[in-house]
Amino acid sequence: MLDLPRFGSDPLRFLDGLREDPRDVVPVKLGPVNVHLLKRPEYIRLALENEDWPPISRGRMMGLDKWYSGGLILTEGAEHHRQRDELWKPLLADPATPGIAVARAARRADAWVEGEPIELFSTLRSLCWSIDWEALCGEDLDASPELLKAQETGVAALVWLLGPFGPARWGWPLPSSVRTRAARRRLDGAIDAMIAARRASPSSDLLSELVRREDDDVLVRATFKQWLGADQLHGLFTWALHLLAGDSEVEARWHAELDAALDGRPATAEDIRALPYTVRVVKESLRLYPPVWRFFRELTAEYRLGDHVIGEGHVMAFSPWVTHRDPNVWPDPLRFDPERWAEGAERPPALSYFPFSAGPYECHARGLAMTEAILILATLGQRWAFRPVDDRPPRPMATGAIVPKGGLRMRAVARAA
Numbered sequence: 143m144l145d146l147p148r149f150g151s152d153p154l155r156f157l158d159g160l161r162e163d164p165r166d167v168v169p170v171k172l173g174p175v176n177v178h179l180l181k182r183p184e185y186i187r188l189a190l191e192n193e194d195w196p197p198i199s200r201g202r203m204m205g206l207d208k209w210y211s212g213g214l215i216l217t218e219g220a221e222h223h224r225q226r227d228e229l230w231k232p233l234l235a236d237p238a239t240p241g242i243a244v245a246r247a248a249r250r251a252d253a254w255v256e257g258e259p260i261e262l263f264s265t266l267r268s269l270c271w272s273i274d275w276e277a278l279c280g281e282d283l284d285a286s287p288e289l290l291k292a293q294e295t296g297v298a299a300l301v302w303l304l305g306p307f308g309p310a311r312w313g314w315p316l317p318s319s320v321r322t323r324a325a326r327r328r329l330d331g332a333i334d335a336m337i338a339a340r341r342a343s344p345s346s347d348l349l350s351e352l353v354r355r356e357d358d359d360v361l362v363r364a365t366f367k368q369w370l371g372a373d374q375l376h377g378l379f380t381w382a383l384h385l386l387a388g389d390s391e392v393e394a395r396w397h398a399e400l401d402a403a404l405d406g407r408p409a410t411a412e413d414i415r416a417l418p419y420t421v422r423v424v425k426e427s428l429r430l431y432p433p434v435w436r437f438f439r440e441l442t443a444e445y446r447l448g449d450h451v452i453g454e455g456h457v458m459a460f461s462p463w464v465t466h467r468d469p470n471v472w473p474d475p476l477r478f479d480p481e482r483w484a485e486g487a488e489r490p491p492a493l494s495y496f497p498f499s500a501g502p503y504e505c506h507a508r509g510l511a512m513t514e515a516i517l518i519l520a521t522l523g524q525r526w527a528f529r530p531v532d533d534r535p536p537r538p539m540a541t542g543a544i545v546p547k548g549g550l551r552m553r554a555v556a557r558a559a
């Protein structure tokens with residue numbers, strides 16, 4: 143029982159402790175919930191990549207229903223697979239999104255002023271949401287600060303909605319609950335109006351495609367909101383820029399690649415094959431700071447994994463934070479070394495690295511996310527280098543994702559390309 147307060151007060155430190163436990167599957171009791179953390183890559187693969195388990199339940203995740211009202215991340219089995227294959231995958235494959243990402247990233251970077259401190263985490267988060275918003279509905283989220291605020295309020299609520307009493311707290315007269323309910327009304331109102339407009343007169347945006355594919359407006363709205371809510375790219379950029387600022391050799395090599403491959407022009411998806419070092423930087427950043435630090439499968443019947451029995455109602459937990467930093471899996475795991483990803487380099491077995499998860503419930507956006515990651519990072523790096531403002535390094539903190547505690551303030555230094 144003592145594990146729950148320790149986990150709650152600092153989840154990453156708690157997980158660091160579990161990493162040192164020699165067992166392949168570490169059972170912990172978080173309050174009333176029996177959790178089994180899978181550490182051995184072979185077990186992680188076995189558990190994630192098959193559908194051989196008894197049906198899963200979304201369990202505690204259902205707390206998020208207060209914000210979303212259904213949608214992919216709150217659905218399992220056949221209906222999940224239908225939404226995944228008929229709604230998400232076709233939209234995620236739309237070739238227009240990377241171009242929107244590069245154009246918006248360039249505009250945002252052009253507005254930064256040499257030497258002025260920028261809080262990178264929140265500015266990159268609003269950049270990513272503005273890209274999602276434009277891809278989905280063709281509009282400019284930056285022009286609607288009240289909708290951006292509503293989105294921020296909703297994402298903050300996703301953390302407490304997953305906690306004990308989360309769904310009950312939604313209805314309480316607490317300031318945070320009242321604020322979140324108002325944010326939901328505001329955001330839903332705006333999205334519902336756009337859905338109605340697309341039903342009357344479709345355009346070429348993703349929302350028009352979505353309403354063409356799905357009759358249920360509540361599900362269309364949930365899908366729209368989950369697109370923004372699930373986007374973890376900003377976390378990747380924040381930590382990648384922090385790591386690059388701390389390693390002048392890697393940074394110089396990266397800048398040299400950008401200059402040679404792009405020669406000052408905007409990056410496109412076709413340039414990715416000429417940016418192998420950028421790809422390595424992205425992969426290595428995702429290894430050290432996987433934005434999604436844990437995820438779960440709650441089992442509706444007993445399940446056997448090797449010698450280990452996971453009981454009915456118990457939860458299998460997976461943590462890229464634990465496995466990616468495990469010295470038994472990765473040599474010298476805390477070293478930022480993009481060369482781990484060089485062609486021909488020796489790497490540990492599959493599922494020693496799983497920032498996007500794997501199997502039927504994995505991140506279906508992994509292809510788009512990698513494309514956007516490479517192109518957006520390249521666009522920022524073409525214009526600016528970043529230097530820390532504060533003496534102390536940022537402290538990673540686990541909320542819905544791994545975020546720098548108190549944000550990450552950096553100074554932009556113009557690059558003489």
Ligand code: HEM
Nearest residue numbers: 215372373374375378434437497498499503504505507511
């Ligand atoms: C670096 C960026 C990203 C990372 C590291 C990431 C990682 C993840 C992870 C670990 C999961 C959990 C999968 C599981 O439970 O097995 C997930 C789920 C998901 N992600 Fe991503 N993601 C990223 C970007 C995005 C973006 C940009 C989108 C949308 C455009 C997105 C949409 C989703 C959705 C919809 C799910 C739920 C999948 C399901 O339940 O079937 N992600 N992501």
